[in-house]
Amino acid sequence: MIHFKNVIKTYPPNIVGIRNVSLHIRPGEFVSIVGQSGTGKSTLAKLMFAEETATSGQIAIGGWDITRISQHDVPMLRRQIGVVFQDFKLLPRKTVFENVAFALEVSGTPNRRIKEIVPQVLKIVNLHDKGDRYPKQLSGGEQQRVVVARSLVHRPKILVADEPTGNLDAIHTHEIIDLLKKINEFGTTVVLVTHNREVVNALKKRVITVDDGQITSDVEEGRYKI
Amino acid sequence: MLTSSIRSIRFAFQSFGRNFWLSLITVSMLALTLVTVNLLLVLQIVATKAVSFAEERIEVSVYFHSGTTEDRIKGASGYLQGLPQVRDVQVITAEEALARFKERHAADATILAALDEVGGSPFGPTLVIKGKSADDIPLILESLDNPQFRDDIREKDFSSYEDIVNRIRATTERVRLFGIGLAAVFLLIAILIVFNTVRIALFVHREEIAIMKLVGATNAFVRSPFLIECFLYSLLAVGIVAGIVFPVVAAIDPGLSAFFGGESVGLLVYFQKNWLPIFGIQLAALTVINMVSTTLAMRKYLKV
Numbered sequence: 231m232i233h234f235k236n237v238i239k240t241y242p243p244n245i246v247g248i249r250n251v252s253l254h255i256r257p258g259e260f261v262s263i264v265g266q267s268g269t270g271k272s273t274l275a276k277l278m279f280a281e282e283t284a285t286s287g288q289i290a291i292g293g294w295d296i297t298r299i300s301q302h303d304v305p306m307l308r309r310q311i312g313v314v315f316q317d318f319k320l321l322p323r324k325t326v327f328e329n330v331a332f333a334l335e336v337s338g339t340p341n342r343r344i345k346e347i348v349p350q351v352l353k354i355v356n357l358h359d360k361g362d363r364y365p366k367q368l369s370g371g372e373q374q375r376v377v378v379a380r381s382l383v384h385r386p387k388i389l390v391a392d393e394p395t396g397n398l399d400a401i402h403t404h405e406i407i408d409l410l411k412k413i414n415e416f417g418t419t420v421v422l423v424t425h426n427r428e429v430v431n432a433l434k435k436r437v438i439t440v441d442d443g444q445i446t447s448d449v450e451e452g453r454y455k456i
Numbered sequence: 457m458l459t460s461s462i463r464s465i466r467f468a469f470q471s472f473g474r475n476f477w478l479s480l481i482t483v484s485m486l487a488l489t490l491v492t493v494n495l496l497l498v499l500q501i502v503a504t505k506a507v508s509f510a511e512e513r514i515e516v517s518v519y520f521h522s523g524t525t526e527d528r529i530k531g532a533s534g535y536l537q538g539l540p541q542v543r544d545v546q547v548i549t550a551e552e553a554l555a556r557f558k559e560r561h562a563a564d565a566t567i568l569a570a571l572d573e574v575g576g577s578p579f580g581p582t583l584v585i586k587g588k589s590a591d592d593i594p595l596i597l598e599s600l601d602n603p604q605f606r607d608d609i610r611e612k613d614f615s616s617y618e619d620i621v622n623r624i625r626a627t628t629e630r631v632r633l634f635g636i637g638l639a640a641v642f643l644l645i646a647i648l649i650v651f652n653t654v655r656i657a658l659f660v661h662r663e664e665i666a667i668m669k670l671v672g673a674t675n676a677f678v679r680s681p682f683l684i685e686c687f688l689y690s691l692l693a694v695g696i697v698a699g700i701v702f703p704v705v706a707a708i709d710p711g712l713s714a715f716f717g718g719e720s721v722g723l724l725v726y727f728q729k730n731w732l733p734i735f736g737i738q739l740a741a742l743t744v745i746n747m748v749s750t751t752l753a754m755r756k757y758l759k760v
């Protein structure tokens with residue numbers, strides 16, 4: 231599903247993002263990426279949905295070589311990859327429903343389809359009764375669930391979540407992780423970047439550890455170790 | 457496609473409303489630029505009218521010796537009428553000249569008495585020649601040297617409107633240069649303001665734009681609301697200017713006509729007849745300029 235081959239990313243002028251990473255994530259996997267701050271985890275995630283492009287090496291998503299993806303093709307890729315960030319990035323002036331619908335509106339989905347899809351994804355994140363609320367009327371965990379719901383509207387094959395629980399307390403963290411597991415059970419490949427030791431240890435899934443821009447360990451049913 | 461267009465237009469209106477004051481300033485500046493352009497247009501029309509008004513009044517009077525036969529006068533008149541520079545030749549016979557003179561001096565009994573004493577008309581026939589433009593006068597004067605009737609001419613005389621025409625032309629030219637300079641300065645300011653407005657709009661919408669791009673909106677879709685917004689600015693500016701220009705033109709039109717001795721300048725009629733090309737071209741030009749400005753701003757601040 232996700233192929234990295236000898237990927238190097240240097241930011242201008244000469245800052246190393248990642249150095250020489252090769253990895254393979256199979257369809258339906260749930261992979262956690264852990265590591266200390268500034269080691270290149272987010273860079274790795276951003277390369278997957280072409281927010282950044284590799285300096286050298288090769289990246290393929292679902293068999294599609296996106297190493298030199300054109301600006302024109304990026305939207306097509308983004309509609310196949312759901313993205314969740316630590317900072318919630320909900321639009322404060324839009325309701326929950328509108329925030330989710332926004333992702334469909336801007337990619338040209340007809341209104342009729344929007345009215346079908348939005349309630350479905352809100353149901354998945356268990357917020358179907360809060361569609362009329364504004365973000366500030368929700369808890370942090372609920373807000374993050376809206377972001378997850380928004381990332382699901384295109385029924386992505388891959389979900390990339392970069393520290394989705396970074397701002398949340400233990401209970402809400404648990405909610406989000408459960409949600410990601412549920413989504414993964416539906417067949418979506420999930421890539422989770424996290425700092426959270428408990429989360430990783432409880433998951434009992436594949437763990438990739440990154441240090442100084444390189445993969446230092448890659449273990450099925452791994453544990454958090456730094 | 458249609459759905460996307462409607463959404464782009466909606467986003468554009470939202471953006472316009474959210475930056476209302478900024479939008480207002482932008483539109484005002486664009487309108488100010490257009491007002492200058494329209495003033496130039498009005499100036500052009502009035503100046504053209506003024507020149508032709510003055511030129512119509514340039515005439516050469518040719519006084520013949522008294523006793524010159526009607527045939528010879530007709531010959532001269534016919535010849536002059538045939539010249540391409542001549543617009544009109546009017547023949548004033550000796551009797552008419554006398555009648556005019558009497559009329560002009562009706563209050564002066566001594567002059568009238570003296571005339572009666574002479575008996576008959578002491579005046580010769582006169583030709584009044586109107587040229588097509590001020591530049592034609594020297595040629596007409598030259599043509600009067602024709603040996604066929606040169607010796608019949610007692611005196612030639614021309615009213616000197618030429619000076620006035622030249623002065624109108626010079627003044628118009630100066631005002632026009634100043635106007636063009638002013639319009640250029642306004643336009644430059646307008647372009648900078650549009651650039652800045654778009655920059656701020658992009659900043660205000662940075663989160664929306666980031667989300668749009670993250671969830672797979674095309675670049676065209678991200679851009680189009682801003683392009684539509686800048687078209688909206690152009691449309692509003694032209695609308696406002698048209699709303700100012702028509703009443704103003706309607707108000708000054710009668711005054712101008714009175715100034716030109718009741719002859720209509722046709723300012724209002726001109727604007728009424730040509731409103732579509734006049735404001736259409738202004739809208740098109742403004743839109744193109746704004747699009748360029750907006751595109752530059754987007755290129756700089758929106759990595760799409």
Ligand SMILES: Nc1ncnc2c1ncn2[C@@H]1O[C@H](COP(=O)(O)OP(=O)(O)OP(=O)(O)O)[C@@H](O)[C@H]1O
Pocket residue numbers: 241242245246247248265266267268269270271272273274
């Ligand atoms: N846009 C950028 N321009 C320049 N350098 C960058 C940029 N983004 C990241 N970097 C640098 O690349 C390196 C890796 O950054 P990255 O964000 O991938 O780290 P991270 O592992 O996600 O850290 P954290 O856990 O703090 O989020 C860091 O040294 C960072 O300073």
Ligand SMILES: [Mg+2]
Pocket residue numbers: 271272273392
């Ligand atoms: Mg990071």
